[in-house]
């Protein structure tokens with residue numbers, strides 16, 4: 115589908131006031147035309163961000179032009195409804211900010227704007243498109259959704275020609291775990307049928323923006339926030355993927371990282387403003403909390419398996435306790451955006467608006483959420499929702515304590531007077547509890563202990579429970595794991611409240627240790643793979659066993675609304691068992707989990723819970739037996755089992 119007339123065109127050239135500009139999928143790129151006669155102008159525009167915009171979208175757009183000698187004395191555009199309200203040249207003329215008011219009645223077209231500066235003149239173009247119809251786009255998520263996380267470089271190779279782009283020689287080597295492996299956007303699109311068959315509804319792709327280093331296959335080292343990484347394909351490929359997903363009634367989450375860019379971003383050596391980043395490459399804080407665990411009562415020797423966000427939610431914490439977290443460079447390496455600077459704020463908001471409008475995406479997974487000061491999030495969400503009210507945003511808050519994670523969800527002003535605006539967070543407390551229970555024999559009651567905190571969240575039903583992502587060892591390879599435990603953890607994740615997230619390959623029991631071993635190639639995604647796990651015929655017996663279990667659980671979830679949106683009631687919880695009920699209007703489902711190595715019998719009083727009027731239970735999944743008498747629910751559970759029953 116041509117998304118709009120201006121950008122759908124592959125490329126066109128124009129010669130304007132001494133510049134040759136090429137508009138392609140990555141935006142406008144200009145170089146000086148051959149000079150004739152008059153003294154050469156050294157004024158040059160090499161990049162325009164954003165590379166395009168829309169009419170009827172925002173009243174104003176702030177352009178960041180890169181180039182040289184851009185100390186403009188005048189900037190004016192050829193459309194009468196466009197007015198340059200302000201300009202600011204920075205970094206010795208290497209950058210020029212242009213604030214452009216887009217008047218009512220501006221017609222779609224390409225604006226040509228002329229820059230007059232002491233060292234000459236030049237011009238740049240800004241395509242201004244009409245907005246495409248929004249039907250079926252920007253959908254946001256609901257409890258009916260199940261998220262599937264894909265690292266595009268590691269899922270499927272749909273286009274061998276982009277495996278090693280000319281600008282990144284030597285970056286591709288499937289034998290090296292930190293090199294690019296060739297997976298791409300087209301590879302994902304080619305396997306939508308597999309994902310549909312599995313039963314997931316929403317794809318979260320790790321960042322697709324252009325990265326800079328030979329080991330940035332993961333996408334978290336951006337060097338251009340307005341380009342798709344050439345290893346993954348083109349902007350058109352991303353647009354096509356979103357459109358194809360929408361046709362399959364699936365949704366796409368964009369992984370956005372306002373906290374930082376990659377160390378090789380050109381801004382690092384030449385920032386557009388002196389305070390564009392928190393600190394400089396030479397002088398910056400690192401993002402680790404300056405606090406010892408003992409500050410909040412943790413044992414002195416206890417190693418931390420999570421980020422230390424406690425001070426951020428603490429109304430008694432002075433600024434020094436928080437500054438490293440919000441202004442430090444992540445891992446001491448990743449340049450930290452100065453999100454307190456209004457110009458940076460505007461740049462980052464526009465960038466997110468641009469990706470949404472140009473692709474039709476359905477929501478954002480928001481990286482390193484607590485590392486950005488909260489005022490920015492309020493601004494970003496307000497700006498985003500003004501145009502896209504339904505977009506879902508899911509924040510990464512890597513912490514086991516619900517009193518910490520819940521603080522960051524939006525919908526409520528916290529002690530600082532700020533409502534972050536965030537739709538929801540990943541349920542890291544559930545992640546830690548599920549792994550502790552299943553892998554480390556923690557009491558099954560840890561699950562109820564997580565759930566009892568749900569009232570801390572404005573929207574607990576939107577939480578995203580999960581047991582794996584790209585930052586932790588594969589469940590199948592973790593100490594204490596087994597194929598049975600893997601099925602149990604899928605069973606719990608897919609029946610607890612919220613919108614579950616699954617990690618690619620876990621549905622076939624993919625092995626892998628810590629990063630990057632947890633990011634192996636999906637078998638069958640590459641021509642010549644001996645094991646093609648995308649098809650039943652190609653799966654090993656072990657892969658098929660777990661795949662059919664996950665598919666079955668997803669089918670049951672899809673067919674029973676109580677498992678998606680139903681209220682959750684605890685029925686029983688102890689060292690090795692957790693039994694709960696999901697109740698929606700007109701449907702009740704009981705889920706019985708036994709973590710013990712031996713069978714368990716439970717008698718649960720049926721009074722005071724929504725089972726009093728129930729007649730019978732029918733079996734949906736698993737190996738337990740359940741019976742209802744007038745007063746009691748009798749459940750007999752096999753060792754290490756999860757079972758699902760429908761209440762009649």
Ligand SMILES: [Ca+2]
Pocket residue numbers: 271272273274275276277296297298345
């Ligand atoms: Ca490829």
Ligand SMILES: [Ca+2]
Pocket residue numbers: 373439440441442450451485486487
């Ligand atoms: Ca930060």
